[in-house]
Amino acid sequence: xxxxxxxxxxxxxxxxxxxxxxxxxxxxxxxxxxxxxxxxxxxxxxxxxxxxxxxxxxxxxxxxxxxxxxxxxxxxxxxxxxxxxxxxxxxxxxxxxxxxxxxxxxxxxxxxxxxxxxxxxxxxxxxxxxxxxxxxxxxxxxxxxxxxxxxxxxxxxxxxxxx
Amino acid sequence: xxxxxxxxxxxxxxxxxxxxxxxxxxxxxxxxxxxxxxxxxxxxxxxxxxxxxxxxxxxxxxxxxxxxxxxxxxxxxxxxxxxxxxxxxxxxxxxxxxxxxxxxxxxxxxxxxxxxxxxxxxxxxxxxxxxxxxxxxxxxxxxxxxxxxxxxxxxxxxxxxxx
Amino acid sequence: xxxxxxxxxxxxxxxxxxxxxxxxxxxxxxxxxxxxxxxxxxxxxxxxxxxxxxxxxxxxxxxxxxxxxxxxxxxxxxxxxxxxxxxxxxxxxxxxxxxxxxxxxxxxxxxxxxxxxxxxxxxxxxxxxxxxxxxxxxxxxxxxxxxxxxxxxxxxxxxxxxx
Amino acid sequence: xxxxxxxxxxxxxxxxxxxxxxxxxxxxxxxxxxxxxxxxxxxxxxxxxxxxxxxxxxxxxxxxxxxxxxxxxxxxxxxxxxxxxxxxxxxxxxxxxxxxxxxxxxxxxxxxxxxxxxxxxxxxxxxxxxxxxxxxxxxxxxxxxxxxxxxxxxxxxxxxxxx
Numbered sequence: 338x339x340x341x342x343x344x345x346x347x348x349x350x351x352x353x354x355x356x357x358x359x360x361x362x363x364x365x366x367x368x369x370x371x372x373x374x375x376x377x378x379x380x381x382x383x384x385x386x387x388x389x390x391x392x393x394x395x396x397x398x399x400x401x402x403x404x405x406x407x408x409x410x411x412x413x414x415x416x417x418x419x420x421x422x423x424x425x426x427x428x429x430x431x432x433x434x435x436x437x438x439x440x441x442x443x444x445x446x447x448x449x450x451x452x453x454x455x456x457x458x459x460x461x462x463x464x465x466x467x468x469x470x471x472x473x474x475x476x477x478x479x480x481x482x483x484x485x486x487x488x489x490x491x492x493x494x495x496x497x498x499x500x
Numbered sequence: 501x502x503x504x505x506x507x508x509x510x511x512x513x514x515x516x517x518x519x520x521x522x523x524x525x526x527x528x529x530x531x532x533x534x535x536x537x538x539x540x541x542x543x544x545x546x547x548x549x550x551x552x553x554x555x556x557x558x559x560x561x562x563x564x565x566x567x568x569x570x571x572x573x574x575x576x577x578x579x580x581x582x583x584x585x586x587x588x589x590x591x592x593x594x595x596x597x598x599x600x601x602x603x604x605x606x607x608x609x610x611x612x613x614x615x616x617x618x619x620x621x622x623x624x625x626x627x628x629x630x631x632x633x634x635x636x637x638x639x640x641x642x643x644x645x646x647x648x649x650x651x652x653x654x655x656x657x658x659x660x661x662x663x
Numbered sequence: 664x665x666x667x668x669x670x671x672x673x674x675x676x677x678x679x680x681x682x683x684x685x686x687x688x689x690x691x692x693x694x695x696x697x698x699x700x701x702x703x704x705x706x707x708x709x710x711x712x713x714x715x716x717x718x719x720x721x722x723x724x725x726x727x728x729x730x731x732x733x734x735x736x737x738x739x740x741x742x743x744x745x746x747x748x749x750x751x752x753x754x755x756x757x758x759x760x761x762x763x764x765x766x767x768x769x770x771x772x773x774x775x776x777x778x779x780x781x782x783x784x785x786x787x788x789x790x791x792x793x794x795x796x797x798x799x800x801x802x803x804x805x806x807x808x809x810x811x812x813x814x815x816x817x818x819x820x821x822x823x824x825x826x
Numbered sequence: 827x828x829x830x831x832x833x834x835x836x837x838x839x840x841x842x843x844x845x846x847x848x849x850x851x852x853x854x855x856x857x858x859x860x861x862x863x864x865x866x867x868x869x870x871x872x873x874x875x876x877x878x879x880x881x882x883x884x885x886x887x888x889x890x891x892x893x894x895x896x897x898x899x900x901x902x903x904x905x906x907x908x909x910x911x912x913x914x915x916x917x918x919x920x921x922x923x924x925x926x927x928x929x930x931x932x933x934x935x936x937x938x939x940x941x942x943x944x945x946x947x948x949x950x951x952x953x954x955x956x957x958x959x960x961x962x963x964x965x966x967x968x969x970x971x972x973x974x975x976x977x978x979x980x981x982x983x984x985x986x987x988x989x
Binding site for chain 3: 559560561562563564565566568569571572574575598601605608609611612613
């Protein structure tokens with residue numbers, strides 16, 4: 338069974354709520370998901386997942402220091418996360434308030450690990466974004482995203498495991 | 501009198517409308533503004549402005565090829581635009597639909613020219629963005645932006661001219 | 664057989680040389696590669712490839728207007744390139760001269776299409792970069808990149824075709 | 827006298843060495859510079875500077891968590907840093923190893939504060955970058971950068987203080 342980590346940092350609860358919906362979409366697609374706040378993640382366990390999706394509030398157009406600390410610590414596994422699937426999401430106060438640069442910053446760090454990421458031709462192109470309070474449509478977008486990332490992770494894993 | 505170019509590429513008219521409001525705000529601050537579509541700009545005249553602000557629709561998370569062609573042609577003045585003030589704006593269909601990466605892409609090209617750019621601590625942090633149709637609040641944000649950029653350009657010019 | 668397009672814009676020949684080596688690496692991995700300059704590409708044919716890799720010189724920290732025009736035209740297939748594999752490369756005059764922002768800009772446009780991209784934990788994290796003239800080590804990095812992208816494209820295709 | 831903060835996070839010493847040279851260039855231009863490691867900075871004092879320049883090693887294509895923590899804490903002064911001059915620098919192991927995205931990430935956070943930043947038409951367009959060990963030419967580029975940022979800060983301050 339494909340194992341995916343959805344890790345979030347959340348202060349007001351919006352990013353956590355997004356994480357729950359993403360995890361829900363993944364589970365509906367048959368993935369085994371660990372939904373953990375950034376404080377709960379054991380960096381030694383990162384290599385056990387086939388997919389890693391990271392979420393943060395938008396703080397100054399970038400992920401929070403708390404999430405960045407996890408990314409910095411992951412250097413101990415540098416090279417071992419290659420070919421895994423990654424993803425990113427964020428919550429923000431304003432449109433054009435730094436949400437895209439936050440998602441892209443997280444994706445850049447995953448690319449440095451050699452991970453595989455995927456965009457979306459529909460709406461939130463780089464990864465799910467919620468502006469202000471999450472409404473029903475936002476949460477549906479998160480679940481849809483979870484399903485697509487789970488599907489990609491399962492597909493990549495099937496092929497990687499046969500290499 | 502401080503001369504500023506507001507240059508836009510627009511297909512549906514939204515980016516042009518933003519450009520008009522930005523130019524309006526600049527004129528209210530006492531600047532002499534040329535408001536030109538990308539086809540109207542004479543690249544040889546770029547060095548005559550103390551400020552250059554560029555706008556484009558969001559096409560695949562980046563400025564349009566038409567605006568990029570102007571930026572590429574500006575290489576003939578490479579080095580001569582240093583210390584001038586720059587800015588960027590965009591219109592887009594969706595929030596999280598590539599608007600921030602478009603504005604940042606334009607700002608990056610202005611930084612390569614050695615230009616001076618300024619963010620905004622209020623709302624559209626990197627430069628004005630309109631999602632969908634422009635409403636009154638959007639247009640006010642554009643005028644406010646025009647005023648601030650005109651003010652910065654005048655201040656920088658006053659100091660540069662005394663160097 | 665997996666079909667991949669390597670499309671480049673090149674003025675001095677360096678980006679073209681990179682493209683040749685990337686295509687060579689892909690062919691060694693068993694892919695059927697079309698190596699085309701940006702003028703030669705028929706945008707109607709984009710949907711026939713399982714992988715699309717785009718290269719450009721670094722012009723003002725972004726891909727050239729010529730390459731951007733191809734990306735803008737690809738809107739006619741918007742949604743149909745989802746789940747395809749993408750990649751990006753660039754040549755540049757200086758380190759820290761805009762090469763990373765160029766590669767990331769191309770990757771952003773591919774993500775807007777919903778495509779799948781992969782980073783590299785070794786050296787050029789976002790995609791191959793050559794500074795100045797290409798040397799033997801540069802060309803080897805390009806071939807290695809071609810092999811990895813071909814491998815990913817073949818893996819994703821195998822799985823997609825069974826969905 | 828114009829006061830500028832040069833704040834760095836450094837593990838191996840290269841970013842610190844860059845910071846020293848930048849500060850040196852600023853002092854040669856007549857600025858009063860505080861050269862402080864990220865642990866030494868009192869965030870309450872940030873408003874006292876007319877210029878703030880931040881440096882970090884390149885960790886996963888972004889500034890380190892330690893530097894990001896300082897940026898996150900600066901939210902207590904949100905709005906009060908507008909119109910100040912900012913800058914960014916980084917040290918990195920490889921060219922195309924995430925250095926540009928690190929500098930741009932720091933600049934993005936400064937733009938969210940409403941700060942003023944400037945590029946360079948010569949070499950390191952977005953801010954000074956050292957790849958590997960710093961050599962004499964690298965250090966000269968850092969001093970030149972310090973001089974230009976000091977000059978800009980003094981010019982902006984002169985004008986702001988008369989507003």
